[in-house]
Amino acid sequence: MTQVQISSDLQAERKRLDSFFQFGISVDCVVFGYDGQNLQVLLVERGVEPYAGFEAIPGDLVTLNEDITQASKRVLHDLTGLPDIYLEQINTFGAVHRHPIGRVVTVVYYALLDKNLYNPHPSSWASEAYWKNLDAIGEMAFDHRQILEAAMAHLHHKVQHQPIGFELLPEEFTLAQLQHLYETILNTAFDKGNFRKKMLSMNVLIPLDKTQKEVRHRPARLFRFDPKRYEQLVQKGFLFEL
Amino acid sequence: MTQVQISSDLQAERKRLDSFFQFGISVDCVVFGYDGQNLQVLLVERGVEPYAGFEAIPGDLVTLNEDITQASKRVLHDLTGLPDIYLEQINTFGAVHRHPIGRVVTVVYYALLDKNLYNPHPSSWASEAYWKNLDAIGEMAFDHRQILEAAMAHLHHKVQHQPIGFELLPEEFTLAQLQHLYETILNTAFDKGNFRKKMLSMNVLIPLDKTQKEVRHRPARLFRFDPKRYEQLVQKGFLFEL
């Protein structure tokens, strides 16, 4: 018995279409983390068949009575213990044979976060849950390699068209930290002075009357994001290029 | 009996998960058309319950043995007679009660095309199929209003970050035509000279040794897109602003 209400005059129609209602839906959550040095991705090791022992992107089947957006948060929490965080939907994969257990269409979500604030611990069918460097990833379960690549392409694109960092950096940060984040994601180097000018000209950073402590050189000023302006830029977009 | 192969050692696992495999998947195809004047969207009128008589975005259930990308083309063709065209996936909607007949998750695709080249004619459950001005659209079936708005937001965003026009304009076109297309989609006006300079500086237009005919004023030079450069810009992106 499905949990979705069907009015009596539609029962016959539903009966006629029963053969169409045999899909499974899953959500997969590609979570990128940054700790000030490296960009990593949150993976789990599968403790069950199929693909037992393989690395996978945290994901699971959606139940009949939950919204897919809700499901993305629930599944991520179930497998890795991460709290409800905002996950952005990026893509849906629906090849016929992508899942050996039946026809499963998967909706991919992704999130960015500050690794230092979250410590994954495995549960449900995950035997392990950990952060892993992007360049250290080998074979993966299902078509998760493809999914990961789509998420990376999305991130790569996003960083050039919208501000990022809000979720990846500590609340207060230096321009050097922000620059390093950009350089890590885009795998390039920028001129320090020009990066500064570009960023400051966007008016998204609020300079604080504080500086770094405990560094063996001139301490940098700390900044934080202006949430209103940040949101504005997310909407409007820009082209980041140096 | 499902058409997807399941190896014998996974049968039990599949059995255990049977209650998850009761979803329907549909695809909805938002097709924007441009005829040199207006931007319109391809709609159908539903000839069957639920929502019989309502306007809807062309869409239908995916069968168990077809890829969702294939399905988007098949469904658009089935309902409106349009040939296989490239449809871009943009978003997936999965609210629990969005479909009255059962739990249906829908994957939304969209396309842009030159209205003059395609004449829709209804078939399957569509009793009508026609182009409609975006500002003339009233109530719609299901959550199709929301879907249409998502597609419009996508188009609005896309036009500012990638070249468009390849699919919307005749092979050879004038800069004024291209400008009018942009002005229509973005609902703004641009300076003619500056629009020209911006466009030409992108190196995506190849000037032809031909001009317009049968106009009562200085005839404009015709251009066509450089497909290689166009593809490059689609990949790289830009920020279009005047």
Next chain:
DNA sequence: ACAAGTTATAGTATATTTTACAATTACCAC
């Protein structure tokens, strides 16, 4: 206390791009 090391921050001169127009050109119709 001072020098050396290191990175942050500001500045600057030049090149490039954008903007808001004005001027000129090429066609048609009469």
Next chain:
DNA sequence: GTGGTAATTGTAAAATATACTATAACTTGT
């Protein structure tokens, strides 16, 4: 040819971007 109309080119001023250089502010070692 003249007038109407829109295409195309040009341009001066303003704004930005680029590739550096100079200076400031801290720490550590002597």
